[in-house]
Structure formats: C-alpha cells, structure tokens
Amino acid sequence: MIIEIEKLHLFYTEFHALKDVNLSIPEKSVTAFIGPSGCGKSTLLRTLNRMNDTIPGVRIEGKVELQGKDIYSSELEVEYLRKRVGMVFQQPNPFPKSIYDNVAYGPRLHGVGKKSELDAIVEKSLRSASLWNEVKDVLKKSAWSLSGGQQQRLCIARALAIEPEILLMDESTSALDPISTTKIEELTRELCRNYTIVMVTHNMHQAARISDRTVFFLNGEVVESADTQMLFSNPVDQRTEDYISGRFG
Amino acid sequence: MNLPVTNKQGGPPGKSGKWGKHVIEEARGRAFVYFCVLLMVVTIFSIVFFIASRGLTPFISQGVSVKDMLFGLKWKPEGNPPLFGALPFLFGSFVTSVLAALIAAPLGFCASIFMTEIMPKFGRTALQPAIELLAGIPSVVYGFVGLSVVVPFLRDVFPGQGIGILAGAIVLSVMILPTVTTIGTDALRSLPSGLKEGSYALGATRWQTIYRLILPTALPSLLTGVVLGIARAFGEALAVQMVIGNAPHIPRSLFESATTLTSIITLEMGNTTSGSLHNNALWSLALILLLMTFLFVFVVRMLERRVKR
Numbered sequence: 252m253i254i255e256i257e258k259l260h261l262f263y264t265e266f267h268a269l270k271d272v273n274l275s276i277p278e279k280s281v282t283a284f285i286g287p288s289g290c291g292k293s294t295l296l297r298t299l300n301r302m303n304d305t306i307p308g309v310r311i312e313g314k315v316e317l318q319g320k321d322i323y324s325s326e327l328e329v330e331y332l333r334k335r336v337g338m339v340f341q342q343p344n345p346f347p348k349s350i351y352d353n354v355a356y357g358p359r360l361h362g363v364g365k366k367s368e369l370d371a372i373v374e375k376s377l378r379s380a381s382l383w384n385e386v387k388d389v390l391k392k393s394a395w396s397l398s399g400g401q402q403q404r405l406c407i408a409r410a411l412a413i414e415p416e417i418l419l420m421d422e423s424t425s426a427l428d429p430i431s432t433t434k435i436e437e438l439t440r441e442l443c444r445n446y447t448i449v450m451v452t453h454n455m456h457q458a459a460r461i462s463d464r465t466v467f468f469l470n471g472e473v474v475e476s477a478d479t480q481m482l483f484s485n486p487v488d489q490r491t492e493d494y495i496s497g498r499f500g
Numbered sequence: 501m502n503l504p505v506t507n508k509q510g511g512p513p514g515k516s517g518k519w520g521k522h523v524i525e526e527a528r529g530r531a532f533v534y535f536c537v538l539l540m541v542v543t544i545f546s547i548v549f550f551i552a553s554r555g556l557t558p559f560i561s562q563g564v565s566v567k568d569m570l571f572g573l574k575w576k577p578e579g580n581p582p583l584f585g586a587l588p589f590l591f592g593s594f595v596t597s598v599l600a601a602l603i604a605a606p607l608g609f610c611a612s613i614f615m616t617e618i619m620p621k622f623g624r625t626a627l628q629p630a631i632e633l634l635a636g637i638p639s640v641v642y643g644f645v646g647l648s649v650v651v652p653f654l655r656d657v658f659p660g661q662g663i664g665i666l667a668g669a670i671v672l673s674v675m676i677l678p679t680v681t682t683i684g685t686d687a688l689r690s691l692p693s694g695l696k697e698g699s700y701a702l703g704a705t706r707w708q709t710i711y712r713l714i715l716p717t718a719l720p721s722l723l724t725g726v727v728l729g730i731a732r733a734f735g736e737a738l739a740v741q742m743v744i745g746n747a748p749h750i751p752r753s754l755f756e757s758a759t760t761l762t763s764i765i766t767l768e769m770g771n772t773t774s775g776s777l778h779n780n781a782l783w784s785l786a787l788i789l790l791l792m793t794f795l796f797v798f799v800v801r802m803l804e805r806r807v808k809r
Binding site for chain 2: 300302305330331332333334337338340342344345346347348356357359360361406409410413
C-alpha cells in the first residue's frame with residue numbers, strides 16, 4: 252500500500268466535503284474514484300498532492316500517509332510532495348511555451364540544467380506518454396498548436412518528467428474526443444506498470460475498463476472500495492448497485 | 501400570437517408589420533450609434549487634418565527644412581535668420597518618458613504581481629482604489645509635489661539645481677504608474693487559472709511560478725502597459741514643465757535643465773500670432789507629437805497581436 256488514508260475529514264469553511272474517509276491505495280495499479288458530481292472524489296484526489304492548500308477556507312482532519320510518512324506534517328515540504336505525486340487535470344493546461352519547454356519545466360524547477368540531460372528527459376517522457384513520434388520534429392513549436400488530445404498527453408509527459416511515484420488524473424479524458432480518450436486509457440494501462448495511478452472519472456465504463464480497484468463515493472463518504480471486477484459484478488452495498496446499474500447519478 | 505393582448509403602451513395588438521415598433525426601434529438605435537461613430541471619426545480626422553495643415557506649412561511654403569527641424573540644435577524663432585532646431589525638445593521628451601517608464605515598469609509589475617498573486621484580497625480592496633486615485637490626481641498637483649519634494653531632494657543629494665531631466669522623469673514615473681499597474685493587473689488576472697495549478701502541481705514554489713511562468717506569459721501585455729505609459733508621459737506637459745527647467749539645449753547630465761516638446765508648445769503658443777512662422781513651427785512640433793502617438797499605438801497593436809498568438 253503506497254497511500255494510506257485514515258479518518259480523513261475535509262471542510263470547505265462550513266461544508267463537510269469528506270466524511271471519515273479510510274482508504275488504502277495499492278502500488279503500481281490503477282485506482283478509480285467514481286460517484287456522482289459533488290460527491291467529493293476530486294476533493295479527495297486533490298488532498299493527495301495538497302492542491303487543496305491553495306483554496307482558502309479548507310480545513311483537514313485525519314491522516315494521509317505516503318509510504319508511511321504523513322503528507323500533512325510540517326516536516327514535509329509541499330513542493331517535495333508534489334514532485335513525488337504528479338497530477339493531470341481535467342482541462343489540458345499546457346504552458347504557453349514550446350513543447351520542449353513544457354516537458355522541461357518540471358526538471359528545470361528541480362535543478363536539472365544540463366542540455367543533454369534535459370534532452371534525454373524530454374524524449375523519455377514524451378515516449379512514455381506515447382507522444383514522441385507525433386512531435387519529435389516540432390519540439391520548438393508552441394504547445395498550444397497541438398490538438399486537445401495531444402495537449403493532454405503532453406501534460407502527462409510533463410508530469411512524468413519529474414519522475415513521480417504516483418500520478419493523479421482528475422477526469423483527464425472528459426474534455427477529449429473518443430479517439431483521444433482511448434489513447435489515454437491505453438496509456439494509463441501501460442503507465443501503471445511503473446507508476447501508481449489514481450484517477451477520478453465520472454464515466455463508470457472507463458473505470459470498469461481500465462482500473463484495478465474502484466472506490467465508489469457518495470455525499471463525501473466512501474461507500475464501497477473493492478477490486479474493480481468485484482465492485483461491478485457483485486457490489487456489496489445497495490447504493491453501489493443502484494449507481495452502477497444507472498438508477499441515479 | 502393571435503390572442504387579443506394589448507402591449508404595454510396600450511396600443512392595438514398585432515400591428516408589427518413592416519413598420520412595426522421593433523423595426524423603428526432598431527432603426528433609431530442604429531442611427532444613433534452610427535451618428536456617434538461618425539462624430540468620432542470626423543473629430544479625429546479634423547484634428548489630424550488641422551494639425552497637419554498647420555504643421556506642414558513651414559516646410560512647404562515657409563522655407564524651413566525638415567532636416568533642420570529634426571536635427572537642429574538651436575531654437576530661435578524670432579532670430580535673424582530664425583532657427584527652428586527641435587532636437588533638444590525631442591531629446592528631452594524622449595529621455596524623460598523612457599526614463600520614467602524604466603522607473604515605473606518594475607514598480608508597476610511588482611505592484612501587479614502583489615495584487616494578483618501575493619495578496620489578492622488586500623490588493624483588490626485597498627491597493628487598487630489607491631492606484632486608481634493616483635490616476636485621478638491633476639497633473640498640476642504632481643508638478644507641485646515634484647517642485648516641493650523631488651527637486652529639493654535632488655538638489656541636496658546630487659550636484660546642480662535639482663530641476664532637470666531626472667526630476668521630470670521621477671514625477672512622470674509616478675504619473676504613469678497607475679497605467680502600468682492597472683494594465684498589468686488586468687493581464688495577470690486574465691491568465692487561465694489552469695496555468696498556475698499546472699505549475700504548482702509540478703512542485704513549483706510561488707516565486708518559481710511567478711518568474712518562470714506568469715511573467716513570461718504576461719510579458720507582452722505588461723509591455724503594452726509600459727508603452728501606453730510612455731505615450732502618456734510623452735504627451736504630459738504641465739507637471740514636467742514645472743520641474744524640468746525649460747532650457748532649450750541638450751543636457752549633459754541627468755541633473756541639468758532641459759525641456760520637452762509639450763513644454764515649448766504650451767510656453768510659446770500664447771505669444772505668437774496665428775499664421776506666423778513661429779506659430780506654424782509650434783504646430784510642426786505638435787505634428788511630431790501626434791506622429792509619435794501613432795507610433796506608440798502601433799507598437800501597442802503589435803504587442804497585442806503577440807498576446808493573441
């Protein structure tokens with residue numbers, strides 16, 4: 252178990268967004284968070300790399316441990332945490348720089364300055380995101396000239412360039428067309444051989460297709476957490492069954 | 501549609517034929533807007549035409565050469581022969597404006613970043629109104645403050661009388677600070693929020709995000725503010741005139757008196773008769789000012805195009 256979440260509560264000023272979440276996330280696998288809008292699945296994802304820190308009024312109780320270390324302890328630098336826990340967002344958000352500079356942005360932040368090293372990292376990351384063949388001749392072109400699907404894979408490459416252990420994907424295919432979505436799903440399956448992937452999706456079929464474990468959220472609570480096959484074929488909780496059979500959400 | 505309803509004015513229903521109410525309303529609105537646009541265009545072209553026709557007369561029919569005006573060092577319009585060298589004014593205008601921009605740009609950028617990134621709430625509630633206030637202060641007040649604060653300070657600290665290029669530039673820099681800051685703040689606020697998140701998610705600190713991502717991205721917009729600031733400084737007459745000393749020569753140091761295009765126009769225009777060579781030569785200076793303004797607008801357009809790309 253690479254991440255252990257214990258008795259986690261999260262408040263947006265008064266609103267109790269996450270209620271007593273207990274969850275373990277296994278290493279080198281894909282874990283999918285599913286549930287209706289506003290159920291807290293994205294909020295939980297963003298607590299894993301402390302992106303909620305930037306939102307004023309957020310209060311967190313409980314413990315989130317990454318390999319046995321509390322990520323909310325004052326000894327851990329948030330920048331160091333985010334280097335280990337990468338994130339890909341819902342909307343592709345490449346920087347208005349060249350493709351090369353987008354991927355090199357992270358390594359440069361963390362002190363890689365040598366051109367040869369950067370070149371190697373950029374190529375490796377773009378290959379891992381299966382984008383290299385499409386962009387290898389246009390590395391100096393603006394990242395904004397790419398298509399939406401390519402931009403999202405560039406964002407994945409950008410996240411991989413700092414060699415995280417965990418990759419968080421926040422509905423990363425919901426703004427993309429079906430072909431791009433398929434590509435990123437395939438990519439996710441490949442990446443989970445080397446990375447732990449935690450994804451939020453509002454698409455149950457996507458969770459069923461590519462995740463190893465699925466966690467079902469409702470109103471800020473974890474209703475059920477199980478192997479994906481188990482959860483979809485044989486849900487324990489009535490609410491899970493109602494949701495996956497399409498009775499609400 | 502066929503229900504017997506009356507409209508609000510109580511008129512008969514269903515009479516919205518070819519000349520129905522909305523058609524007339526539409527036509528009236530359109531006529532009004534067209535009239536306003538026409539008025540504006542006519543005004544602008546009239547100004548340009550007027551200044552150009554007066555300003556070009558010395559070159560066309562009164563025997564002054566463009567070269568002498570742009571590069572001549574002596575301004576003696578009543579002399580014999582009269583001399584119309586405007587280089588000292590051009591030089592003074594340029595140096596004070598650019599110097600003012602060099603002082604105001606870093607301050608303005610920092611203020612913008614402070615207001616958007618560091619303390620958005622305090623920035624919006626306290627700093628923004630203060631800066632807007634700064635923009636509303638009349639230029640004579642700036643000039644007066646310059647004369648009673650900046651000039652004595654410069655006189656005490658540096659050699660010379662205190663009045664001169666640097667004093668003018670300092671006063672101007674405060675005057676254009678609101679322009680630079682306001683445009684900079686708007687530019688930073690309009691950046692897509694995903695950018696910053698993307699940077700933080702890669703483990704960047706706030707400072708790294710600001711100088712590696714935000715500043716480079718917003719730079720063309722920030723420079724737009726600076727150019728507009730220079731344009732404003734270039735056209736400012738009163739405040740500069742009060743502290744620059746109005747000596748028509750090219751200064752050898754920042755602490756020497758100089759003068760600007762606008763100063764010379766305001767100082768001498770009242771003492772000339774319309775149509776005289778001296779009067780027309782002042783219009784030529786105004787024409788130069790106008791052309792400079794066009795140049796600044798052009799530069800701003802170029803920068804904006806870069807933003808869009």
